[in-house]
Amino acid sequence: MTDNGRPRTLFEKVWNAHTVREQSDDTPAVLYIDLHLVHEVTSPQAFSMLRERGLMVRRPDQTIGTMDHSTPTTPRNEQGIIPIADAMAALQLDTFSRNCSDFGIPMYALGDEHQGIVHVIGPEKGLTQPGMTIVCGDSHTSTHGAFGALAFGIGTSEVGHVLATQTLLQNKPRTMAINVEGRLGEGVTAKDIILAIIARIGIGGGTGRVFEYRGAAIRNLSMEGRMTVCNMSIEGGARAGMVAPDDTTFEYMYGRQHAPSGTDWDAAIANWRTLPSDAGAVFDQEITLSADALIPMITYGTNPGMGMPITEAVPAPADEPDINKKSALDKALAYMDLSPGQQLLGKAIDVVFIGSCTNSRITDLRQAASFIEGRKVADSVRMMVVPGSQQVKKQAESEGLDEIFRAAGAEWREAGCSMCIAMNGDQLQPGQYAVSTSNRNFEGRQGKGGRTFLASPLTAAASAVSGVIADPRVMLAN
């Protein structure tokens, strides 16, 4: 598909197909939104604004709600109910229920069989589709780009704009191709790819840009793996990351509740096959990584860009020529209580968290479970496994994964954001160290004073059974 013969990128095709009004010198582009995902934390003030102005939700039939951020993940009580201990969270969840009900938005409430993390349920239900524009008041909306959608996080004012008009004002971002060539080795996963990318470009490296992940190693990833990669685009500063749809995409989508069916399915596939970037399409910027050279990654600092191959040593601020970067590293190491030159392998940890919109899907749980099976979580470690949705939980239980985790001494919990955001009772205690499959290691992110090492589900599982940060490749080889 070309525009006057000029080859176009995947991003340009989706952008152009959704432009209600072109960008001008005076105004940003007006972009039509196909799907709006809403949750309890970033929507209440937007609904209040609608009420104040007497506005309706323009397209409730293109909007869907779920409860995920402030929901507890504690096991159900005897009545099958997940108790909410926090009064403020309870009020926020009640407010969300009322808002969705008043404005006609379908919503999955806490404990519903389809409830879960917003970025897990969209794809799971077939709502997330190639070529769509998708937004949510959550920066990890970039996840949905794994399907070749243009998906990005927005603030609460913008949530209000989309609720009221189904459109957004947007300045057109630049494009950046990230080629990941070659093949991943044993014990190396999608999470390691994205942590390596962010370590290379830095957490502001993608500001103002949309990533397109390309190359053999991306093509060989499962949809879940692609979602892991796209999910953390925002940690590289890019609001959106995309992967061209292909047979892997279509196989994942086929038969899902909201996916097209029958002859619509064939027509949809024909359309989706026109989406990938044309040969010769030009990106504003391009980088290439070799998957062959990757090993498991881990972060040592207080942002996701502070990551390194797990066998390396913590960098020394004295070696950093940039004074601002040096002071950031000083501050990070002080917070993490780590020393320059220290090896992280063998570092004692307190908690392992497997979950979040980055790594809570069925393949993530299968990977962790296959590693844990027949082993025990170290006595000194609390391991929490939090499925991304009720459907993931159900699937995992049907495969017996919950039994594997429980037998090893891990906690098997209800679906939600849990310890990734620590606003729901699941949190680190001050000073504790966690190996976490989530997406942010910011100061206090997993609980005030808590210290986070970001890593893959395999590295997290290896560390859980070792009681210290461990390289999964070593244990896989034994």
Add this chain to the structure above:
Amino acid sequence: MEKLRHIEGSIVGMPVNDIDTDQIIPARFLKVTDKAGLGKAAFCDWRYLEDGETPNPDFILNRPAYAGASVLVAGNNFGCGSSREHAPWALLGAGFQAVISTDFADIFRNNALKNGLLPIVVDRDTQQQLFSLADEDPGTTVSVDVEAQALTLPDGRRVNFPLDGFSKYCLLHGVDQLGYLLALEGDVQAYEASKPQRVTTTV
């Protein structure tokens, strides 16, 4: 939104790169359903000691010399991370009208502009000069002319900063962007008529 034409205020420096929105306001304060009172939570985990109440005397915003500062000068890449609009709400609640940095994360910049908190992008030398001024001479004031997109330093030097025309119009006139979008209803209907609906959530 109030009109924002001029800012005249004293500066306070936080020479830390990559200040993320979790630092600006930790997630545990996001259980609110309105925007009120978030100023207290701004930089909460840096601002208070472990009990969460006693001011940390070492934290810059707690030093009496910087009381009343309304222009925050920050390290590079301010506002990265979470999309929470609570971050600009908290900064406004804490008395800030503008943040100066070399660059801002995209979502934070959008959120700030929609609330009348002005993100001012300056070159690195200006940023460093402002850090020095704030450090050496607490109470140093700067002035900002939104219309002219100009920041005036105490030595009289004027530094221009980028601001897209649409955001500027909204700031100067105290209008939000929603009115503009609502007025495009005809265009949106025409768009919808020209394309099949991509997905329906209600069935």
